[in-house]
Amino acid sequence: MDRRLTPATERVALRGAGVARDVITDGERRRVAMPLVDLCRAPDGPRDRQMLFGADVLLIEARDGWGFVQAAADGYCGWVPLAALGDAGDVITHRVGAPATHVYPAPDFKQRETLSLSLGSRLAVTGVEGRFAKLAGGGFLPLQHLSDQPGDAAAIAVSLLGTPYLWGGNSRWGIDCSGLAQVALHGAGIACPGDSDLQRAAFPETATIRRGDLLFWPGHVALALDATTMIHATAFAMAVITEPIPDAIARIEAAGEGPFLGARRPRLDDRIGFP
The missing domain is CATH 2.30.30.40 (SH3 Domains)
Known part of the structure; x- marks a missing residue:
């Protein structure tokens, strides 16, 4: 099972997760109460992703000031400081x-x-x-x-032009390729996983490229602005940039970072709750 999507620690599992553990829990609904928090692989461990203010989570285990949570928006699991979590009582508008x-x-x-x-x-x-x-x-x-209404994914991505590149980042203060894709699609009310390999697996292939499609390389994703231009967060520029798609394909392959793996089209009918 993919640890990123498995709501279980070595001791506690969420009921219905299909994982045998000493403790089975229904979890506790909580909400991120800090502007930004790292979702870590282990308590005080490396960052996998980030969550923003107001993100809903299920708290599965609390341990030594850390909480193991599952994000409601995409199912991603990891550890956050308990101090970053508040109650989930107020209705999001x-x-x-x-x-x-x-x-x-x-x-x-x-x-x-x-x-x-x-x-x-x-x-x-x-x-x-x-x-x-x-x-x-x-x-x-x-x-x-x-x-209070979904927007256009490509326009949302463009609004983050110039944002610094940050591995595992999901915010204006720093973002990576899959974070940009997810923030853009979530802003359009479209369900989207957190990492590029999960994103590629989630969406169907398309032989043509149009605005809003996701473009993939090994370990990398971009979002098409039209049939010939894309936007992505890239360590090449350490920022969110736009780039002609043919130029990016040639540059990435020449750098030995792998071939273009094609385009995938997000399912517009696969919606998340908005706001």
């Missing part, structure tokens, strides 16, 4: 639709910000004061940075 935004203690942009949130962060809005949304947990966020 919006997402951050801008590349990044700030939360203020009052509906006044001249106040010192209390949080910085990335594109895709999920929010519970309880009211509006002037040009600001009031958040259930406290604080105010500019209305123009909110979204």
Whole structure:
């Protein structure tokens, strides 16, 4: 079983996971309460992915200040600091639709910000004061940075142009190739796994390339902006860039990083809950 998608530690397993462990649990619904948290392979171990503010998880095991969780959005499993998790009681109403935004203690942009949130962060809005949304947990966020409807995946990816490359990253502060693909598709309300190999396995092949398709190489994924141009987070530039597809195919193969593996088309009817 793929450890990334198996909701079990060596001691505890989620009920229905099909894994025998000493302890079987139904898990506890929690929500990420920090702007960004690493999803680690082991307590205080290497980062596999990241989760954003408002992400829902099931807490499967708590141990020495760390929690083993399964992300609700894509099923990815790993360890996060327990301090990063809060209650999951408030109803999510919006997402951050801008590349990044700030939360203020009052509906006044001249106040010192209390949080910085990335594109895709999920929010519970309880009211509006002037040009600001009031958040259930406290604080105010500019209305123009909110979204309550899915957008266009390619346009969402383009909004992150110039974002620094970060292995395992999922935010404006740093993102990798599969993180960019997932953030873009989730922003469009389309289900998408967290890593490029899982993404390639999840979607059907297509012989033609059109806007919104995913393009694959060994260990790498890009998103097509049209039939000849793509956007990707790449260590080649250490940033999110656009590139002509034929140029990228030639450059990547010349660097010995493998051949182009073709295009896959996300299923537009395979939706996630939005916001």
